[in-house]
Amino acid sequence: MGITSKPVVFAVLAAVVILIGTTVTVFIPLFMPSTQPVSAYIKPYTAVEQEGRDIYMREGCNNCHTQTVRPLRTEVLRYGEYSKPEEFAYDRPFLWGSRRTGPDLNRVGGKYPDSWHYKHLDSPQSMFEKSNMPPYGWLAKNRLDTQYSFKKTSTLGYGYSENDVQQQIAQYRGTVTDERYPSKESRNNVTPTELRKEITEMDALIAYLQKLGRDVKKMEATK
């Protein structure tokens, strides 16, 4: 009498085998560090960059811009080093995107000074006549809402204390409101007087754009 004539035993054994298979192929890799590549160079977003990222999502920038450089010669020549898995360790959700109405932004950090972004976000057409990117000048007229910044960074597990978050916000406010801020003139051109001493939504969005791909550039530089 083979096992095939004992349906109950057969079913139990089959279930055990499938369970072992599932554990080995799904649950073990889930907790294996090698499937979650980390790099000491890739740092989580600061509270202000995270707020900027949320604005990027709110405005749907990802409907026109991808954030992934594919390992193709033409892309690497145009945008720079192709995207690596560990770069996205802190991206929840991912903003890889699928439409390229505009250029890829995964390497845009450090490509232009902040002043360029103030001008461009305010009026893309003033820089590229035929650009179909909508103007976002009003972002500079909105004060950045930071009341949930700490909650966001702790939910995402960045490991900042409430104090760290306050410090990051104060530090960025210090940077953009400093008399010696190199992009002061362009910032003042788009920011109403009463908000010049505050962080606006545009400031946060630019902080986020400047972070894109910067850690990777550091990683490449040390190779």
Ligand code: HEC
């Ligand atoms: C309707 C599509 C569209 C939307 C929505 C859009 N963009 Fe663009 N974007 C473009 C196009 C087209 C270009 C290229 C021409 C130009 O620079 O204006 C561009 C260029 C850019 C550049 C310059 C990239 C480079 O490497 O030169 C940045 C930065 C940028 N967009 C950021 C944003 C952000 C931030 C948002 C959301 C607030 C956004 N875009 C929304 C279409 C779009």
